[in-house]
Amino acid sequence: MNARKIYPNYMMIIPIAVFIIFMMVPSTLGYIYAFTDWNPYVEKISFVGLANFFEIFENKTLSIAFINTIILTLAKTVIANVLGIAIGVILNRKIRTVNALRTIYFFPVILSALVVGLIFAALFDANNGLINKILESLALSNWTQPWLGQRGPALFVIGLAEIWRSLGYAVVITLAALQSIPPAYIEASRIDGATEWDIFKRINLPLIMPAININIIFSLIYGLKMFDLVLILTSGGPGHDTETLGTLILSEMSRGRWAQSVAINMLFTILLVIVGGVYLKISNRLEVDR
């Protein structure tokens, strides 16, 4: 019996139809609209070539949003992963209460971005927020500020919230990868006289690297897509100072600039697909290695 009969392709029709209709068709539609003058007021849509792209490139908001997105993504990816690996490695040393700590560290990962955003909005509230209160009580009154009302501090708070919610993930991934390392490897190298640092650098790190690589790519992808936290904390404001690509698409849309909005979405997709392509490449290479 052949595979086509045992595993008939018609079983894939419904799943693929759902994927094509609700994911690929809208995306493709968007790439076409990006080259038109689509907006709420136009009766007959006509092609305008690259005009939308020239326009959004001249517009300063796109570059601000792009820079913000990159800053937040890189900060989150680097800090959450470095801290996460460090914490994971130390937690792996059979520290007491490790299970309780792991549960606590992972907790923010399950919360809605909405809740995380509101928590940080509360902590960094200009008038009654805990952070300003602490600064005042430490006699650092000149450090208190309307955190979410200026670009720099607001980006700092958004980044901090993002790190807070994703740190636990990196910790848990690191711990899991470490625990999958056969103890014999470590014992053997101890017998050969390796120091703790040698063991970490030569054995643990290379063996947990595949997990970390993938984790980094996911951090990058979800970091670039960052949307809800920004919307809740600043809505992209003041002005457009803290806009990210995800929120800029919404704000262009709500101002009736539909064609520009889909044009940005198209650039955004290209950016994400490049990152995703790197992910595929890495994961394929790992597959060959094994």
Place this chain on the structure above:
Amino acid sequence: MNILNIWLIILFWLIGLTVVYPIVMVLVTSFKSYGEANFLSINLPKGFLFENYVQVFNEGKILRSSLNSLVITVSAVALIVILSSMLGFILARNRNKINKVIFFLMMMGICAPFAALPTIKLLQVLQIYGSRISLVFVYSAMFMPFSTMLITRYIATLPKELDEAAVIDGCTGFSLFFRIIFPLLRPITITVGILNFMWVWNDFQLPLYLLNSPSQYTLPLSVYNFFGQYNRSWNLVCADMVLVSLPVVIIYLLAQKYIISGMIAGAVKE
């Protein structure tokens, strides 16, 4: 060495405090009066006020939006689990060129951002814009790629001899899948189900774009709007936050193992 460990435990609990403190703050504030809640802290309230929850239920339309969330989430999760399993079954077992291309497109689907405007346009053409069912389909399309990836990998680890034995007994296609394979997928379908439940339940980007009448709002979206109206009433907002998080927290505490193993499966190659 022992001293070092004690210091490490202290350090780690201090880090843990940055997680615990905000959560306790939200919990405590949700029972405070308006005046007390103005000062966001973990000081215990004078009296525990359940009125906040009552008020949130009445003014925030929590009951209605919880039901919407529940209907949307459960339908979407069921659809995602079934569709991804069927797709993963074929993709894992019949590895021809076309199926490899499909798998590749799925992986790209993990990266692709949500195309909001064209999706709205499409849903209008299909005449389901603004309905709960439209969210079910869009969520399915959006989260299917990741679920399919996990399930395909899992099926690839099941011995093919199972299929062969079933084929001899006359089971192919759907009957092979539903009688033999699908029951064996239970560990991964539970994981995929729980992960998707959390993602769909917590999400508020899609409802924000795709729902236009308050009677269809999901829980996170109604909380978001509530915050917009009452952003000085932290006691009410905190009560809202507790209510949104309750289901996922309960699931987390009950099924921590599955959630963590699912997230790891996404990152660690078998």
